[in-house]
Every structure is written in C-alpha cells, then in structure tokens.
Amino acid sequence: MAKVETSGKSAAVESLVQTCIKLVCQHMSVLEERISDLPASLLKDILPHLNIVYLDRIESAVQSKGISTSFVWEFIFKDLVKTWRCRPMVSQPYCDWKQKSLERLFHVALYTHNRGDKKYLSNLSEQTVLSMTVSYVQTLSVVSRKVCRLASVELKPILSELERGAGCLKLLDRWSPWTGVEKDLLYILHRLLDHGSVKDVEMGRCYGLDLQNWITTRCRRPEGVGPLHLSQESVELPVAGTSSSIQVTQPCGSDASSTGLQRSGTAMEEVACKRRRITWLWDMPTEFPCDTFLPKCGPICPKGQINSLDMQVTPFEIINVVSPSLPFWRCLHTLHLHNERLFKDSDLQVLVNSLQMLCSKPGCILQDLSMAVNDHTPVDAVLEACPSLRSLSLDVFPPAPGSCNKLIPMRALKPLEPKVFLLEKLSVKSSHGKVQVDMEGLLTTLRQTPNLRSLHVSGIHPASPILSTLAESNKTLKSLTLDDINLASCHCEILHLLENSLLQDICLKDCQLLDKCTTNEDFLVPFVKTLKGLCSLQSLALPENRLAKSVKDLAELFSGNSPSSILKLDLSSNYILPADLLEFSTLLSLHKRSHHPSSRLILDLRLNPLDRDQDVKERALRSLIPFCHILTDSWDSRSTMADHISMM
Structure with a gap:
C-alpha cells in the first residue's frame, strides 16, 4: 500500500488490486458461485479477507485451482491462541489447522462477547459462528x-x-x-x-x-x-x-x-x-x-x-x-x-x-495408567498390581514426612520367578527436583518388559545403570526421552546403547551432554558418527544442551555416502547465534544438495537468540529453506533473560 503526504497528513492510496479484493469480499453472496473464475493469484490474495463462513463455502472451488486454505486457518488459530509458540502442535507442520481454529472459535463465541475487529468474523452473528463451528468441536x-x-x-x-x-x-x-x-x-x-x-x-x-x-x-x-x-x-x-x-x-x-x-516383621507375615x-x-x-x-x-x-x-x-x-x-x-x-x-x-x-x-x-x-508415587516406591510393585498394562506413567514425589515404603515387590519374595510384563510404554518423571528413585525396581521393570517400545525418564539419577540395562534388555525400544538428566559422565554408555538399538526417536533434553568435553572430538564427533550408523533413526531432539558453536558438527549427520535418514532435528534452546546457524546452514546445504533428499528435514530452531543479527539470520534461513521445513519464532532474546537462564 503506497502512501502520500497531503497537507501534512498521511493518506493511504489503495491500489486497483486491493480495491477489487475489497469489492469481491463485500459482494461474496453474489460472487460465491463464480469464485472459481478468478485467477489463482488473485484468489489467494482474497482468502485472508473473507469471514469463516465464506472461507468454508468456497474451499472446494479454491482447492480445484490448486490452492490450499490451510495458511488462512493457521493464521486464525495463531491469532486466537497467543501462546501458540509454546505449544507442541507448532512442531507438527501438517496438523489440521481448520479443525483447530474452528474448535477454538466455537469456545470464543460461547464464552466471550468481545470478539474484537476480526476480518474472519465480520458480519457474523454469534448464532452463525456457533452453528458453523460446532461440527468441528x-x-x-x-x-x-x-x-x-x-x-x-x-x-x-x-x-x-x-x-x-x-x-x-x-x-x-x-x-x-x-x-x-x-x-x-x-x-x-x-x-x-x-x-x-x-x-x-x-x-x-x-x-x-x-x-x-x-x-x-x-x-x-x-x-x-x-x-x-x-x-x-x-x-x-x-x-x-x-x-x-x-x-x-x-x-x-x-x-x-x-x-x-x-505391615510388621517380614514380608510374609500375615497382613x-x-x-x-x-x-x-x-x-x-x-x-x-x-x-x-x-x-x-x-x-x-x-x-x-x-x-x-x-x-x-x-x-x-x-x-x-x-x-x-x-x-x-x-x-x-x-x-x-x-x-x-x-x-x-x-x-x-x-x-x-x-x-x-x-x-x-x-x-x-x-491398559493406560498414570499416577503419583513416592520416590522409594518400587516401580515393579506397581506393575505387578496391574500386569495387563500397556502404558504406565509415574510422577515421582518425595515422600510425606514419616513415610516408609510398604509396597514389597515380588522379587523380594520370590527372586527365582522372574515375570514378563506386556508393558510397551513407560514414563518415570520427577518434576520436584532430581530424586533418587528405587533404582532396582526401575531396572527390574526394564528387564521384565521385553516389548517396551517407549521410555521417558525425567529428573532421575543416576543414568548410567538405566542406559546399560536398555542396551542389554530392551532391544526393541523405538523411542527414548531423557529429560533433565546429567549425561556428562555417560558418554560410553550412550554410544554403546546407540550401537545396540533400533531407536527411531531420540530426545536428550537438558542433559549437559558437552559439560565435561574440552573439544568436540571428546563426544560430539563420535556421537554424530554413531547416529549416522543408526539406520532406524528418524527424529533427533537435543534441546537445552548448550550446543552453541558446536551445532556445525551436527551438519555431518547428512554428509558422506551414507547420510543419516533423520526426518526431524530439534535444536531449540541451544544458544545458537546467527553466525553459528549460518555456518551450520552452509554445511547442511552443501551435503543436502549432493544427495537430493526426497523429503525436507523438519528443523526446529525456536528459542535461540537469532535476533542478535537479523541480516545473518536471514541469510542462514534462505540457504536452509530449499531443504528444510523451519520451525522458528520471533523471540526477543534481548528483552528477556530466558535464554541465559535456560543455559545455566
């Protein structure tokens, strides 16, 4: 939109195209049936100016012209949910934005009367919005x-x-x-x-x-x-x-x-x-x-x-x-x-x-149970009570004052009778600081769940016995998430596990991976080499590990004659500066061009201080766009200390 100065005042001059768009939107009730006659380029410009009713009605006609309305529904959802950047769904680039936005609009119409000046709700009554959106709830x-x-x-x-x-x-x-x-x-x-x-x-x-x-x-x-x-x-x-x-x-x-x-005396005494x-x-x-x-x-x-x-x-x-x-x-x-x-x-x-x-x-x-336990509660005792479970999630608390464990697992009574459980998904988390769980109970559970597919451990230590047991007993594990666990002294165990697994999804979040490394050759280089040899790997997440300049070494995942088949790489919250990203993007682009991958890499760069040099950031992103679907944000790192605190 061009602007001119008239008598010291600024006046907006609409272009001919903008005037046409405005008129089309005002007369959609007449033009709706002939919308497919419009050129595709003009049609795409019109979509953001329509209310949700017309946007829904003309969707089929628009799709017949090779245009998706998903970008408009995504805008509507993000306009309604201001905290969308913190939500996991943003990392799902192919989610149903229409369903999400219309479900959200239903609740907005039901609970609020002040809808603001929204183009997508213009000329629509509350009853109309509720009737149009309710089928998407x-x-x-x-x-x-x-x-x-x-x-x-x-x-x-x-x-x-x-x-x-x-x-x-x-x-x-x-x-x-x-x-x-x-x-x-x-x-x-x-x-x-x-x-x-x-x-x-x-x-x-x-x-x-x-x-x-x-x-x-x-x-x-x-x-x-x-x-x-x-x-x-x-x-x-x-x-x-x-x-x-x-x-x-x-x-x-x-x-x-x-x-x-x-209970008093031995476990076999009468209750x-x-x-x-x-x-x-x-x-x-x-x-x-x-x-x-x-x-x-x-x-x-x-x-x-x-x-x-x-x-x-x-x-x-x-x-x-x-x-x-x-x-x-x-x-x-x-x-x-x-x-x-x-x-x-x-x-x-x-x-x-x-x-x-x-x-x-x-x-x-x-089959799916989630509950809280005390830190001395044996995990295997809970599983013995519910042997048919396929999914178990335990939130570990420090015990109430005066507590002493009264749950005695079967291994303490009949150590010669190991049991095999059906469990496929296990999560053991402490959101109350690092706790010392009943490690023997956790390890026994891992040994007795040969069909385990997914493991999530958070805030639990030590990690070394867990990694060793997984390498020995859980060969079919597909997804591993370790969160808020110090792995700085577990490099050998990590590499051994990767060499003896079929993992498809690995997330090591806030694990202090490089804390004891003097050079990248101490761990990151052999780590990348081992990951390249893991043919099953599809997703790798390393948020909050202070990678910073070391991020360039991760580009080697996609180098050589046998590049990694990873489809998603999460590098969020790693204090990656624009110059670091540019170096990473240059290497990644070089490797990707030589292999012509059939699918684009999903690359998560959120919550990194990329705003420190906007020009370098844009150069880095431009070189990545042909090969990556980039998840980024407009986080202002200078106005907060969040980036610094997350690295402490």
Whole structure:
C-alpha cells in the first residue's frame, strides 16, 4: 500500500488490486458461485479477507485451482491462541489447522462477547459462528457458567450437534452442579455423557465429591453393580507382592469401606487390616435423577460409559472417593490421576490394592495408567498390581514426612520367578527436583518388559545403570526421552546403547551432554558418527544442551555416502547465534544438495537468540529453506533473560 503526504497528513492510496479484493469480499453472496473464475493469484490474495463462513463455502472451488486454505486457518488459530509458540502442535507442520481454529472459535463465541475487529468474523452473528463451528468441536471445554447457555431453547440444536460430535469433555472450572442455580449445567453434562458420544473426561481441580461421584459411576459397566449400591458383600483384595489378601466389605446405602494396611516383621507375615467406614459428604443420590429432565430427554435415559478418565485429585479424594469405587471401573481403558500433595504410603498402598483388585476382575480393560508415587516406591510393585498394562506413567514425589515404603515387590519374595510384563510404554518423571528413585525396581521393570517400545525418564539419577540395562534388555525400544538428566559422565554408555538399538526417536533434553568435553572430538564427533550408523533413526531432539558453536558438527549427520535418514532435528534452546546457524546452514546445504533428499528435514530452531543479527539470520534461513521445513519464532532474546537462564 503506497502512501502520500497531503497537507501534512498521511493518506493511504489503495491500489486497483486491493480495491477489487475489497469489492469481491463485500459482494461474496453474489460472487460465491463464480469464485472459481478468478485467477489463482488473485484468489489467494482474497482468502485472508473473507469471514469463516465464506472461507468454508468456497474451499472446494479454491482447492480445484490448486490452492490450499490451510495458511488462512493457521493464521486464525495463531491469532486466537497467543501462546501458540509454546505449544507442541507448532512442531507438527501438517496438523489440521481448520479443525483447530474452528474448535477454538466455537469456545470464543460461547464464552466471550468481545470478539474484537476480526476480518474472519465480520458480519457474523454469534448464532452463525456457533452453528458453523460446532461440527468441528472434538473436545468441549467447560470454563465458566456461560456454558449453561447451551441448555436454552435457542441453542438446543447446538447442544444436539455436540452430543453427536464431541468425544471429550474437559471440566476446567470449580463449582458444584447440584445446586438449583446449576441445574442447566447438570442437564448439559447428562446429555453429553449419557445421551451423547463423550467417552473421555478430564476433570480439573476439586469439583466437589458430588460431581466426582456422579461422573465416576459412568466408569462402571451397566450390568455391573456399583460400590455404593451393594448389599453387604465381601470381596478378597490381594496385596501387591504377597500371597496374602485383605477382606473389604462394601456396605449398602451411602457408605463405603476402605482399608488401611499395616505391615510388621517380614514380608510374609500375615497382613493386619482394619476396616474404616467413610461417610459420603453429599446429600444427592449417587444415580442421576433422570426424572428431573423428563420428558426433555425422551422416555428413556441411558447411562454413559467413560473409557478415559483424567482427574486432578487430593490424597483425601484418592482414599475416600477413588479407591473405594475403583475396583468396579471396568469401562476404563485409560486412567490418569494427578495430585500436587504428598502421599502417605498407607494411602498409596490402598490405591495400589484397589488397582490390583480391578485388574484381577474378568472384563477389565485398563491398559493406560498414570499416577503419583513416592520416590522409594518400587516401580515393579506397581506393575505387578496391574500386569495387563500397556502404558504406565509415574510422577515421582518425595515422600510425606514419616513415610516408609510398604509396597514389597515380588522379587523380594520370590527372586527365582522372574515375570514378563506386556508393558510397551513407560514414563518415570520427577518434576520436584532430581530424586533418587528405587533404582532396582526401575531396572527390574526394564528387564521384565521385553516389548517396551517407549521410555521417558525425567529428573532421575543416576543414568548410567538405566542406559546399560536398555542396551542389554530392551532391544526393541523405538523411542527414548531423557529429560533433565546429567549425561556428562555417560558418554560410553550412550554410544554403546546407540550401537545396540533400533531407536527411531531420540530426545536428550537438558542433559549437559558437552559439560565435561574440552573439544568436540571428546563426544560430539563420535556421537554424530554413531547416529549416522543408526539406520532406524528418524527424529533427533537435543534441546537445552548448550550446543552453541558446536551445532556445525551436527551438519555431518547428512554428509558422506551414507547420510543419516533423520526426518526431524530439534535444536531449540541451544544458544545458537546467527553466525553459528549460518555456518551450520552452509554445511547442511552443501551435503543436502549432493544427495537430493526426497523429503525436507523438519528443523526446529525456536528459542535461540537469532535476533542478535537479523541480516545473518536471514541469510542462514534462505540457504536452509530449499531443504528444510523451519520451525522458528520471533523471540526477543534481548528483552528477556530466558535464554541465559535456560543455559545455566
């Protein structure tokens, strides 16, 4: 757009093309059917000026001209989500931007009235935006009481569409829906869970025991009997790692029983248990009062089945809500329990025992479990309680004061009877500083999971025995992520593992790889040489390792007669300056030209101080563009100390 000075004032003069674009956008209702008659170049310029309705309507015609609308949907999403640079989805260059942006727009229209001056929403009413975007909602997020508007007569068609299309429900706010004010919210949840297609539920911080109880009853099979509606019935609950069992009595009415276990002497001594009754803290009935919404819902109200449950819970809720009913959650394929408070070992043991009881029942389908444990909890004891798991994720906490481990693994009792588990994915993380886990339990787990495909270890030390065990026992491992682990003294173990593996995906994040190296020949050069020999490798991530000038040596991955087949290289947060990137790009471009690769390398350069020399940065990026899909950002390293802190 050209500018001229008129009487000391700046006036914008529109070009003829811009005038045409403006007129076409204003008369899309007339020109929509003839949009394919426009030249492709003009058509591509028009797309960013259209609202979402017209953009959606003309999509087929635009694609017939060889033009994708994905770049417009990507712009819309990034305009709506200002924190998009920090989200993992940006590293997925071929994600469905249309679905993501329209799902986001649905929530914007539902919860906010101030949409700002957005071209993509121009001349569109709230009802139009909701109607157009609702079919793209895969996950409905409940973030405020404004969601209750979906129960109104005007938005009934929107709720009906959500019933058919939404598969996941996220409850991200705190309130109890049993009060009369939130009757509409209760109706919405009932429609989505019991009449709709929602199978996955995520619950944020304490929603109250009433809602927790109502939702978790949907984790039971319809033909099963829930723990709060049994006649006096006793069941045998086995204790992990022992041949003993405890007897849990489930009373009828609104009481449930839980068990606190005490162990004294040797592991084989008889387990003493004490029964304690728990009085539920709500007055509403456990079962949903369907009559409340008849005939709104029709003559029959089915009961939903939750296959995946993700809950943020306190230790009190673990012991009083989750553990008593968990043995009856036979609908669950996935259970993720998150807490930020320290566990007592006795509470953790009751939870593990409840899991063991669930997994011992016929028809149990639980395969994916995530939970918190104390740092002295044996990993293999948890796995022994749930031997059918395919995925296990443990968040390691320091123990509560006065804790002493009460979970005894089978190896301590029957060391001559090794067991083979079905586990394919294991994650052991500490987000509370480096902790000393029960290393023998972790190593035993690795030895007894020959089908392990993915391992993620974070904040755990020492690393050397883990690497050695992987090289010996886990030959089929495909994905390895080590995060916040000091590998400066484990160079030999790293190289040995790479030489004896079929890894496809390697991530070494904040591992201090070069801290003890005086020259790159000490580790980086042999590391690159070994990686080139790993034909299975497709993705390599080395964020936060202070590579800086050493980044140039990584270009050797693609040199010679047998270059690496890596498809993705993550060099983010490595204090790479523009001059370092230019040297790397020059070498990489030279190697890539000689091999004519069939696919472009995905190169992640985010959170590097590339703004220090804009001209050199642009030169480096230009030489990379023919061979790489570059993930970068406009991070201002001079205005923050984040780059310095991340290197400390």
